[in-house]
Amino acid sequence: MNLQNKALVPVGNFLQSLTLPAQVSRARTKLVASLNAALQDLAESEKQLVADFNGEVNEQGQINWSDGIAPVEYHTEHAVLLDEEVTIELNQPTLMKALKDYFAEWNEDVDPQYAEAFDAFFDALETEQEN
DSSP states (O other): OOGGGHHHHHHHHHHHHHOOOOHHHHHHHHHHHHHHHHHHHHHHHHHHEEEETEEEEOSSOOOTTTTTSSOOOHHHHHHHHOOOEEEEEOOOOHHHHHHHEEEEHHOOOOOGGGHHHHHHHHHHHHHHHOO
16 A cells, blocks of 8 residues: 555544444554554654754754754755655555455545545555555
8 A cells, every 4th residue: 555655644543533343443453553664764764854954853853953944955855755655564465355345335424634634545545456
């Protein structure tokens, strides 16, 4: 399943907001763990990007720039990083099938705060089903 980096947190939050049947819930738990691993990779890439532009990330996760202002180039590169697609693996075919089957028939209301996350997740799931 492919998602943009910027969708990792919203999709994880959306999935965790749902009450699901047991097997689908297990699949969700494994998928959220994979999303969290991708988030850790993203965080490391963000820290490296900050360092590349002479910034520093403190213990609280705040960025300190050497001259107090983030370079324009940093913002451009950060936007590119957030738009990059990552592959989220769920290396359990039975659980992945349960997840796909469940959402293929799912027609529940989506809380407006999760609308974009649902759209990104469903697009990724549909693409995954085609493969």
